[in-house]
Amino acid sequence: MTSERATHLLVANPTAQSGKNTARIEQARQLLREAGIRSDTVATAPGGATVGLVRQALDAGEFTCVISMGGDGTFREVAAGLLQSTRREETTIAMLPTGTANDQGHSFGLAATEEALARNVLVIRGAHETRLDAGQIEALDSLGEVMRRDFFFDSAGFGMSARILAARNDDRRLVARVPGLRHLYRDHMVYAGATVKSLLGSYVVSDKFVAHLEADGQRRTLTRLSDLVIKATRIYGGAWVFDPTSRHDDGLFEVVPARGRRDWAARVAQATEKTALPGVALDALGIATTEIFRFQKLHLRFEVPPGNARLAAQIDGEEFPASPQVRIEVLPRALRLVVPAPV
Template structure:
């Protein structure tokens, strides 16, 4: 028996029909399962942990976007139970699904269910992050599976969430203004804000190899899986199961735009092409752990933070440790890690 976790109220309730179809396909494919709806305010993590700790399930299935994936994965880790985790992607960015060759369109549902039914697995690392205050006091600890970030990317997410709350309160807009538009609007507003009020930050990043000091940062990202923001590959040699993550610094809007071109999946330009043209990019740092000290902007406030596409705790210092092979992830047969 497997446990399917999804949000039937997503997209103004339209996701309920998609869940029903997924359940029908799972049953047809011989996947016996129970259904657990997600809950707000992080309660899904505890619900999943409680359900799995009872020992009744041989696997857990996340159906939704990267946020649902993260909640289910956190619940699995919290349960302490060693069962595989599968996914049926339906989200906007779908970083996790795309990183493992799974798309999130309506026409992809049957194939994704077949991947679940076949049950091939590959290991997936996780990140454990702790935020510290000015007195080195521990503020919060959490896990992430896709990315952690500070600066511009986190600003976009905060604005996206503000737009979601605004749109959600107006029924007609809620029907017309979908997540893709919310993302686009947030990006435009964030770029406009950064153009008017440039606020770069600085960071000292310490790894087993030593310390590196970065100035003039617009964004700082620690990445685990291959795809970022739905279409970008920030490091083509990265692996989600090698016990290391990649830290990518962005200095100013110029580098943000350069990486946006070079690392887009559908653009046939690479870093070597830019280097040959005298336009180098900042070096990517790989490590099993990072200690990140952030230095306040001129206004005295640390940059905004995000984990797996959700706002997180603002702090002056973070410690990230890679938990190697934390999850046994169900993947297409071509990626089977057995």
């Protein structure tokens, strides 16, 4: 940290956009200065350490706003740090998106392109606020003991989507070791490759599982699932809107069950424009619209038939421990989020 009496804390991920984010961080700092915003900068750290860095910086300073610059995973860590800070109510959170999917930014009309950076800085200067729900998630063992507790703000996923994510991360690590290849095979290409690999693998080893749910006291069982998505904000996968009536501040998350491979095959071919999918289209993709519902408290218990693929899990685009049970609670209107002002 270098500035004196900074009002904003910029938390930036230098590795986003396959390493191109370093130059954009310098550009963002310059644009913030030009906008009259005094800021300090903290680089993200591996292994989840960013959460603690953000919490400590906020507790020790007098920042009025913390800015997440990176992808959905960076936003999750910055928001979790703020959520656990003693200055949660005194500090807003803002976004300078640079990620590949950018679900969080897209949900509030913020693009992740280089051309959008200047506009996004002006949004921060405008300081228009909304409230953002947060999700507390606990991975439980078979006896119900907590294995890990964390927070998410965009989505949690169990099954195919999380398996694709894990395959993408494996591919990224492999590509990073091959000189020159990482500049050709990156971002959306890596994700598309991982999707195809996971889809083909599901023809060899079944990915089906069963989920027993208790949502706000109501019990139900979902069978023959290939994926189960818990959605907090509107946009999923950079493009899909499962429920156009959902809100980021209503104290409820959506449960989106999916069966079959057609939905993920369609996702590969999906246009990148934000699309509110009608019920008939979702049904055609194997997503049962009659089973999409909302909750404030949710308990999940999974069953994976012998011989089927192991269950995978993710939160906000980051791998999460797959466990026999999961408990999720929505924390209503937990954070003050800076968003574009209504036109």
